[in-house]
Amino acid sequence: CSSDLHLRVPQSSGIKIPVKGIARQGHGLVVVLDTANGKESSHAIKSVQPVGSISAAGVAFDPAIAAENTTIFVTCVAEMNLLAGDMVYLKLPGFALSPNGTADLRVTVSGVAAPATWHDEAMVSLSLPQGISRHTPLRVVIPLSEGIQLPSAGIVKNSRSITLSINTTEGFLPDTPLNVQGVGALNRTRLMFSIDRLEDRKSVV
DSSP states (O other), X not given: OOOOOOOOOOGGGOOOOOTTOBOSSSOOOEEXXXXXXXXXXXXXXXXXXXXXXXXXXXXXXXXXXXTSBOEEEEEEEESSOBOTTOXXXXXXXXXXXXXXXXXXXXXXXXXXEEEEEEETTTEEEEEOSSOBOTTSEEEEEEOGGGOEEOOTTOBOTTOSOOEEEEEETTEEEEEEEOEEOOBSSOOSOOOOBSOXXXXXXXXXX
């Protein structure tokens, strides 16, 4: 009769996930049983949780003026291989498409032209036009001419509100906050008083 076998390897064992991540397909993971009744040949594990990550991720703008059209520069490094056709999603909360803009965008990905789409939920999606090896910088440029406007309230530096995710055939890279260039927003605010005693008149600095 058949029965389920559950094996749990604790984190304390020191086993680390490969730096290139774990692919959904072609991962090469197998299981072998060596029992009192004999040794079975290796069996490929059919269902594997894909694992990946993004590092060195940032976004910058030119010009960096609130409520104005801008060129958007996105850079990141994936810890796993990216293939042509993989989907990239850039979430831009508070951004808007100018009245003269269209949902069909023309962008470049690591210097190669690629179509992209603006979505009403303030997100840009695009399909990679070519494969990019792991640890190779991925650069996306959305030109000013495409009509994407910065938020009217500005952006707080490194607010973690702008995120990037990639849906790949080798695994899923979840929403990752980008290092963000501040735009038209107060940063490192501070309130001080010239006298630090209660009920005294003070100068606010």
